[in-house]
Amino acid sequence: MKILVCISHVPDTTSKINFSEDSTKFDSNGVQFVINPYDEFALTRAMWFKEKQGATVTVATVGNSNVEPTLRKALAIGADDAIRIDIEPTDGFLVARQLAQVVKEEGFDLVLTGKESIDYNGGMVPGMMAELLGFNFVNACIGLEVEDNKATVIREIDGGKEVLTCALPMIAAGQKGMVEEKDLRIPNMRGIMMARKKPLKVVAPTDAGESTSTAKYEKPLAKGACKMVDANNIDELIKLLHDEAKVI
Numbered sequence: 001m002k003i004l005v006c007i008s009h010v011p012d013t014t015s016k017i018n019f020s021e022d023s024t025k026f027d028s029n030g031v032q033f034v035i036n037p038y039d040e041f042a043l044t045r046a047m048w049f050k051e052k053q054g055a056t057v058t059v060a061t062v063g064n065s066n067v068e069p070t071l072r073k074a075l076a077i078g079a080d081d082a083i084r085i086d087i088e089p090t091d092g093f094l095v096a097r098q099l100a101q102v103v104k105e106e107g108f109d110l111v112l113t114g115k116e117s118i119d120y121n122g123g124m125v126p127g128m129m130a131e132l133l134g135f136n137f138v139n140a141c142i143g144l145e146v147e148d149n150k151a152t153v154i155r156e157i158d159g160g161k162e163v164l165t166c167a168l169p170m171i172a173a174g175q176k177g178m179v180e181e182k183d184l185r186i187p188n189m190r191g192i193m194m195a196r197k198k199p200l201k202v203v204a205p206t207d208a209g210e211s212t213s214t215a216k217y218e219k220p221l222a223k224g225a226c227k228m229v230d231a232n233n234i235d236e237l238i239k240l241l242h243d244e245a246k247v248i
């Protein structure tokens with residue numbers, strides 16, 4: 001089984017986010033980047049398929065050369081090879097088209113993604129890829145098994161779980177629960193050394209051009225100061241919740 005894991009290169013959640021060029025561009029100065037956490041769950045599940053079922057695991061990112069440390073980290077975790085599609089990922093449909101082209105050219109049976117990227121939270125790339133490729137698609141997976149070209153997928157639904165079956169080729173978008181958090185892997189020294197020698201192919205983009213462009217970014221309002229209310233002063237608490245917080 002040939003698996004592709006799509007890796008989004010996202011700011012660490014502790015980063016301070018700023019904008020430049022009159023709040024039309026994200027300012028990456030001083031920002032630490034990591035593998036999108038949902039993609040890490042998908043990658044860890046792919047490693048399980050590699051170790052238990054002999055799958056091969058390729059990772060791919062749409063981005064310019066600054067995403068390469070993120071791809072190398074995925075290689076250090078255990079992916080066999082990496083592909084970087086050399087274009088700035090400024091639009092979800094653009095990203096989906098690039099990844100779909102790689103799938104068409106390289107031929108994968110199973111494509112794993114995260115359910116969303118934690119930077120722009122579009123939640124659109126895997127669904128659009130599935131449409132472009134004519135693949136089956138299951139979103140927000142918390143479990144995935146593959147036997148005889150057929151996947152059994154578990155999804156979390158309101159108040160319970162849904163178990164689905166689906167023929168390959170397919171795209172499964174993972175989230176927390178696809179593997180246990182304790183199973184996520186921190187690359188060890190041997191993995192980091194081996195990752196340096198693993199193939200990282202850079203491919204030219206296809207069919208470039210955005211469908212949307214960002215007019216402006218705005219930061220959320222700064223949080224107000226915390227107000228302490230005496231535990232016995234219920235009237236004051238209700239007044240503040242009603243008049244100031246406007247939640248009752």
Ligand SMILES: Cc1cc2nc3c(=O)[nH]c(=O)nc-3n(C[C@H](O)[C@H](O)[C@H](O)COP(=O)(O)OP(=O)(O)OC[C@H]3O[C@@H](n4cnc5c(N)ncnc54)[C@H](O)[C@@H]3O)c2cc1C
Nearest residue numbers: 006061062090091092113114116117120121122123124125
């Ligand atoms: C430098 C930079 C500049 C950007 N500028 C803009 C901008 O001006 N306007 C704007 O709207 N957006 C901008 N983006 C965000 C860009 O549009 C998103 O990365 C892209 O659209 C996908 O985001 P999403 O939230 O839709 O992904 P989602 O659909 O939420 O992601 C789901 C999954 O798809 C896969 N995936 C997503 N992105 C990638 C990727 N790049 N490579 C491989 N797999 C991926 C991952 O598995 C991810 O878990 C920028 C991003 C970067 C890094």
